[in-house]
Amino acid sequence: MKAEAVAAHRGGMWAWLFQRITAILLIVCLAIHLTFTHLLNIGDLGYDNVANRLAHGGLTAVDIILLAAGIYHALNGLRMVLLDYWLTSRVRALAVTIFLWAVGIAFLVYGIWGLWPWIGY
Amino acid sequence: MSKKPRETANVGAGLWKATGMWAWLLFRISGLILVFYLGAHIIVISTSQFGVGGGTFDNVMNFLDHPVAIVLDVALVVAVLYHALNGVRIILMDLGVGIHRHKVIFWSAMAVVVVCFVIFAYVAFSYLANDVGPWNGALGVAS
Numbered sequence: 667m668k669a670e671a672v673a674a675h676r677g678g679m680w681a682w683l684f685q686r687i688t689a690i691l692l693i694v695c696l697a698i699h700l701t702f703t704h705l706l707n708i709g710d711l712g713y714d715n716v717a718n719r720l721a722h723g724g725l726t727a728v729d730i731i732l733l734a735a736g737i738y739h740a741l742n743g744l745r746m747v748l749l750d751y752w753l754t755s756r757v758r759a760l761a762v763t764i765f766l767w768a769v770g771i772a773f774l775v776y777g778i779w780g781l782w783p784w785i786g787y
Numbered sequence: 788m789s790k791k792p793r794e795t796a797n798v799g800a801g802l803w804k805a806t807g808m809w810a811w812l813l814f815r816i817s818g819l820i821l822v823f824y825l826g827a828h829i830i831v832i833s834t835s836q837f838g839v840g841g842g843t844f845d846n847v848m849n850f851l852d853h854p855v856a857i858v859l860d861v862a863l864v865v866a867v868l869y870h871a872l873n874g875v876r877i878i879l880m881d882l883g884v885g886i887h888r889h890k891v892i893f894w895s896a897m898a899v900v901v902v903c904f905v906i907f908a909y910v911a912f913s914y915l916a917n918d919v920g921p922w923n924g925a926l927g928v929a930s
Contacts, residue, residue, distance in 0.1 A: 686878055689874050689878065690878070692871070693871055693875070696867070696871070700867075704860070704907070705906070705910055708911075708914050711851075711852075712844070712845050712848055713840075713841025713842075713844045713845050716844075717841075733829070737825070737829075740818075740821065740822040740825050740826075741822070743818050743822065744819070744822050747815065747819065773826065776829060776833045777829045777832075777833055779833060780829070780833025780835075780836050782836075783841075
């Protein structure tokens, strides 16, 4: 019983594994994202500049991976903080997990919608 | 006197003397800052697409060229780099790499943070000082 409760509060094995996988994706993709937006194109950020960059499909792919991995990593991280301080019951934990998935999917859709005008610009 | 009472008395004060506890606290704080930033980033960029022909997006980018925004960007870089490199250390610990030299690994990771930060800060402050990036256009990247 005790062990079961502790396991639930640790967030689960798959969440732990995906947090590591998304972490590695974020390090690689964020390095590319920051290099192209803030080191190489500093001062040039504008609609056409971004469109020129995203015309190379690889950078669009990097941005979409960043969106998905970043949202998962951020919201699962937030979930882990909540599990530590506030989510004492299993019902509450499940409700918050479902709520965060809904929020995450909404942000993913809105983020891809925001990239859309540049794809095939 | 046996060792036990002394060890018990040291719990609490001793925990927060350990590098790992401060590393954990900063990891959590930087993580929460980054969650907030990611949400704001997605909302600001996507919402600017409601403008026609990129006009709103360009206005937002001009607004974010303000020196205060750039200084905040540099602060964000600190949060990103700390979170990323401490995260690398955590993954190494998970894999069992360097557990016996974890302090060396922590301070090596922090050295990488400092080196990367210097690069970003140099570019940002060159931009603020000259209104242009130091290697702008020099590398032939589309602009």
